[in-house]
Amino acid sequence: MTPPTIDVHAHVLLPEVEALVEGLPGHAEARALDARRNGPAALAVNGPMIRERFPRLTDVGARLAAMDGQGVDVQLVSPSPSHYHYWTGEETAEKVYRLANEATTAHCSAAPDRLRGLGLVPLQHPDLMVHALDHALEQGLLGVEISSHAPGRELSDPAYEPFWARAAETGAILFLHPFGCTLDERLDRWYLSNTVGQPTENAVALSHLIFSGVLDRHPGLKVIAAHGGGYLPTHIGRSDHAWSARSDAGAGCAHLPSSYLKRLYFDSLVHDPHVVRELVRVAGAGRVLLGSDFPFDMGTEDPVGALRAARLSEADFHAVRGGNATALLRKD
Incomplete structure (x- = not known):
């Protein structure tokens, strides 16, 4: 039997989360920062794009119809990264993650055989993250989505150690999906905030x-890792060289950097069949998963066709199409 086709990169829009934070202190400043980072031209395109896709982002029937058209059997649904709201204080952050987890659960429960979900954790408040992860898992979600950093904190911050430990202990899936880029106004034209910012x-x-x-x-x-892990998998040789040549680069990890790619998972959303093949080469066919960024314009409306264009072996194609995700999403 062939495995189901599973898309691990699909989003849900949660208007109730946006209603919760609307007008709170810090909200206007966060929106202004996002506007500066993206630039006026991108914002002018984003509004109509979201409105056109709103039914697929919020209505389960519209989502399932679109999935049928794509030949996708199952989606791993995560909140839109716009819902992170890492600017919020502890009290509001707790309300955000609880509401996001519960709303995502409700969305997926309308079609439990086809939709599995991920929740949110407040990356800006490490002390809350274990509780937030546990809350997501208690709702029946498979894990949580996180960004690439929080204000003033990188993912290497020791404050995150309890969260990593709990995630490993529970087997929770962590979907690494950036939102925003600290290169800021350098990327505010031509949608560089996304095309360069996200993979960076x-x-x-x-x-x-x-x-x-x-x-x-x-x-x-x-x-x-969303977006095929960005620039790292195709440029991992530079990391390997630094680890071997410099004491400061090699001090923190025990093995060659490229070896860790085989411990991570990557979605296939790279918009280039040659890069899909390179992902399979450096990470292994068992570590690449089908992804579409459903239903945003920077995704693909034909994820299976995009994967087929990579001309993988038949075994590798079916592993990426759904076999790997079937094993990963299975609860022990």
Whole structure:
């Protein structure tokens, strides 16, 4: 029997979360920062794009119809990264993650055989993250989605150690999906905030996990990197060279950086069949998963066709199409 086709990179929009934070102190400043980072041209395109896709982002029937059209059997649904709201204080952050977890659960429960969900944790408040992860798992979600950093904190921050330990202990899936880029106004034209910013943030975040030894201390972590892990997998040779040539680069992790790619998972959303093949080469066919960024315009409306274009072996194609995700999403 062939495995179901599973898309691990699909989003849900949660208007109730946005209603919760609307008008709170800090909200206007966060929106202004996002506007500066993206630039006016991108914002002018984003509004109509979201409105056109709103039914697929919120209505289960519209989502399932679109999935049928794509030949996708199951989606792993995560909140839109716009819902992170890492600017919020502890009290509001707790309300955000609880509401996001519960709303995502409700969305997925309308089609439990086809939709599995991920929740949120407040990356800006490490002391709350274990509780937030436990809350997500108690709702029946498979894990949580996190960004590449929080204000003033990289993923290598020691304050996150209890969270990594709990995630490894529970087998929770951690979906690493950046939102925003600290290069700020340098990327505010031509949608560079996304086309350059997202893969940069992925590469930086994964490098922090690797070089700091997080993956050594917590080998059981199940991390899926969106957008194929950004620039890191195709440029990992430079990291390997630095680890071998420089004492400061090699001090934090026990093994060659490229070896850790085989401990991570990567979605296939790279918009280039040659890069899909390279992902399979450096990470292994068992570590690449189908992803579409459903239903945003920077995704693909034909994830299976995009994967087929990579001309993988038939065994590798079916592993990426759904076999790997079937094993990963299975609850022990």
